[in-house]
Amino acid sequence: MLLILSQQEKYGQLKLLSSRTKKTSHSIDKIITAIIKKVKILESNLRFKLYNIKIFTEDSCNLEIRKSIPVMAICYNYLLLNTNFSSQHLLRKDTRFGHKVGLWPTLSLYLFIQIIWHLKCEDLLVESLVHIPLDLCVQILETTIKHINELQFPRARRLVFLLIYKVYYKCLWLHLGTLSEQNVMERVHQLITYFDKLLDFLVNPMFVTSRASCIDEKYLQHGILVKNMLHYIRKCMHSKIENFWKNCNLAASFTLTYGNFNENTNYYHMLPVGEVKSIITKLDQKLTNLLINQIKHIEPSEYIVWENTIDDETTTISLQQDIVMECHYFIEFVKQNEFFVANEELFLYLERLVSPRKSKESVLTLQELCRKIADGRLHGMREVIKRYKEWDLSILDFINENIELLRIYDVFVILEYIHYIFAYLHTNAEKYRVYVSVLRILLQLTVKDLHSVVQNYVEYHFDDNPLESLYNEKCFTAFIEGSSFISSCEMTDLVRTQELRTLLIFILLNPKDVLSKFVMYEIDIEFSNDFLFEKNMSLVRSYYTLRSGQCNVLMYILKDMLFVQRIILCTRFIDFMDNVLSYQVIYHAINEITIIE
16 A cells, blocks of 8 residues: 555556556556565465466366455455546445545556456456446456457467457346446447457457467467357357356455445446347357358368367367367257357358267267276366266266266266256156266265365255255154254264265255254254254354355245244244354344344
8 A cells, every 4th residue: 555655656646557658667567566465465364365366267166266256356346446437436335345445546447457467367357347337347348458468378368258258248138237327328339349349359360370380380279269269159158048146146246336226226227128139139140250250261281280289278188179079069059049040151160160070080989088097098087077968877987986086176067967967867767876876976075075065066056956856855854853963962973974974965955945944943942952053063054154046045044934934933033043143144134034022
């Protein structure tokens, strides 16, 4: 803070810095160096990663990463709120973060972007675009695009694809409401203009070919571009079938407003659904044209380069094989969801890119991959995990026999597989066979790792859990009433561990019923001990703090008990709520539930 104040006194208002000059370059470097130093100290004290942050990776659903996002967002918002946006004065009215405006000298947008570049936290910038007012969004995009060439090529290309995806996502939900001080349609048109610039950026010869030192390098970069286009355009399409509230935790961390609803009503706009559909149709066409233009003139010699290059991202297969797989996934997704069905030209080129002959020659089967892993190519397990939609029981058996090769993220994927495959299984016998195979894998995990993957699954699928069909309420009741959780019997550590594993599996099968029953046991007058608030039950309590829609799981359960089941509360409910607040299962007083004594 003192350093920034001194630099402002020396060089004038920092909000006016729009580029580097001989006069200002040294000052900018000093400010950035000081901020990075402070961030690294803070990172060490908080034990949260605040430098070189990646939230859009395979591990992005990792519970530890997601737990740290609110802390990252607070630090990011601190910078954002003290940046010279045209509507910065309105951000002061934000009910949660407005008090941070003006805590230090206002930075220019250029300086803000430079700090983001040097902290390597552009992922936070990308995610924030979805949740901030439209005014800020377009101003950030304008400056980001202007200075994106300063990044190294792979990093810049990744950022462009992420921005395309998130701008598309923001446009997709404009009918649900957005904030804008300026004319909202002018801002929307600016947003679309920057979307176009990002698309142009990908194929700009200055951006691509200038970095290719030879023809093989040019072909290689084109192959990576095609692969990423297939991947990110499919992500754009997939966002059409996502639940908007799926990312409510991210919204809670990044959302900025112009005050409460009564204050920002003049800035709140909801675009007509028809207008949004028209916008998305145009964006779809732009993406289609971009993809067609990149795949229709692929030269035969490019395939040779791709086939002889190991993909840096998968490390187990060639770039050609990865392109073919992305193409297969793209075609299947589009066919299943009826997107782009009218564009026969696109499908013609896609099918040519993955003709049956090329497909058979280029893509290893899962069985072939498993044989290579058994022969010592252990990194092939990552490719097996990536292709979970192709698994059968034999692959699950192979994974079970090689569980030491799994990362915690891989186990997340195994649970996603069971969620995916249950939609295609028609009998309980089929579902049970798959479940047993997955269960054998889960029971080899430590309690800590099992808890992590179950909690991750519950957070994502609390409201759409197909495993409920395998849950047996009587079995759970018998287990819990005979366990040490609600009885005072002594248990060895081994038995306690087995009980925790069993409990976690029950939570996996039906978190709504299991967690509701625990609350019922707590408030039931027949039970005198507060077992849920014992020290060794912190693992279970953590499930109640997960989000379910716009409230946490505990609030969901309490609302269901009071307003749906109409349960009459006894005096123990008051004690229960005291414990809930004491243990910070809920962090504030509850206004939505009226307790009648």
